[in-house]
Amino acid sequence: MSVRAAWLLPQGQTREDTRLAPVGTWSPETEIRTRDGVIPGGNPFAATGVDAMSLQIGVGRAVVQGTDPQGAYPVAVDAPETVKFADGDAQFDRIDSVVLHVYDSLFDQNGQALAAVEIIKGDATATPTAPTLPPAHLRLWDVRVPAGTSAGVGGIDWRSALADRRRFTVAAGGILPKGWGLAFDGAYDGQYRDNGGTLERWNATTRTWAAYQPPELPVETTNSGAVTATGWTMSSFDARRHRRTVQFIGFWSRTGATLPANPNIADTLIATLPAGWRPTLTVEALCSTGYGFGAAAIGSDGKVTLRSWAGGNKTNALEQGENVRVSATFVQ
Known part of the structure; x- marks a missing residue:
């Protein structure tokens, strides 16, 4: 049989x-x-x-x-x-x-x-x-x-x-695989089906299938935890994270010796980002005084290290007292 x-x-x-x-x-x-x-x-x-x-x-x-x-x-x-x-x-x-x-x-x-x-x-x-x-x-x-x-x-x-x-x-609660014909109503609010790679959810109130949108994760922020290196004074630090994308901006004033612009300079530590707000791999950050500009590297250890400076003042150097804005966006 x-x-x-x-x-x-x-x-x-x-x-x-x-x-x-x-x-x-x-x-x-x-x-x-x-x-x-x-x-x-x-x-x-x-x-x-x-x-x-x-x-x-x-x-x-x-x-x-x-x-x-x-x-x-x-x-x-x-x-x-x-x-x-x-x-x-x-x-x-x-x-x-x-x-x-x-x-x-x-x-x-x-x-x-x-x-x-x-x-x-x-x-x-x-x-x-x-x-x-x-x-x-x-x-x-x-x-x-x-x-x-x-x-x-x-x-x-x-x-x-x-x-x-x-x-x-499928059994109740299971996701219906895509087969022949999609012109059918769902049976209960919150039923799911696969529409060829798109997950859809049945809305019993509007009686429609709609592409499933995962819940929006909350935005996290912090303005503390950054540790400033010797030779600098921090004016402010603000960071924002949504899902796995981190954005931060910080202002530091140079209190140490003037840094000449070659444009390459000896690696100079500015600050260390707080734990949990660091990249997985080394990324680049932009640095600027509004006139001069440079680039910094941010390592997985959170260290923000100035590596180049293009000047902008009369001496093309980063002098004592100048305020440097450091900003970056990266995915953790």
Whole structure:
């Protein structure tokens, strides 16, 4: 037995039926209905053409929803199933659907209790559409059968005829993977789905899917903790961090010896940034008096070291008493 359904047979449900069928997967669609669909994992119910008019459906698991009173049926296909298509209409194309069909004699007139992989034949028209499915059917694939198609004239071109109609379902609270068709409402406020790499959240008030935005992290600030080196006096220090991006600006006045502009100068320590406000790797900082300007390096140890100066005054040097603004932005 390759197609198994749990909670269907009045007697004789096997241990294998219960183990293989996805009995724990219930994603709500309404208060009483379950979202039917394929259980993700690998490539469930893969379709492969095996001859001119036959298609093989691979293994997989799914939930098939009947009417509201019926409820939903867990189904597993544990060995590939092959279905054969009827020849094409003489005049028009048609679209057939490959489905999982659950028969339940308590709710239908078929007198059976089983699950099957079947073809639901569409109407041949000038503008064919896929057939409408009754309850207890789950669409897996649509197949366009061109007019006049038969095994004798080459059969169905599986490369162009197949349309993937597998939609996915997961347990309540799980993120729905992207499958066929996105035009469906969510079931509850805060439900999530993957829209091809974009996480979307269902808003039950506006009844819309919206791209998920993570909560905005608070902005952190500090104006203390910087340690000023010998030869300098600090006027102010302010730092701001949002997420992992740090911005700071500090004003230091030169109290030590004049620093000549070559423009390269011997490394001169200005200050050390407080712990937690330092870069992961060495970054550059801009330095300026409003006239002259230079560059400093900020190491992972927080040390702000002046390395060059381009002057700006008469001597092109950084003289005692001049106020230097140091600013930088970096990602930690």
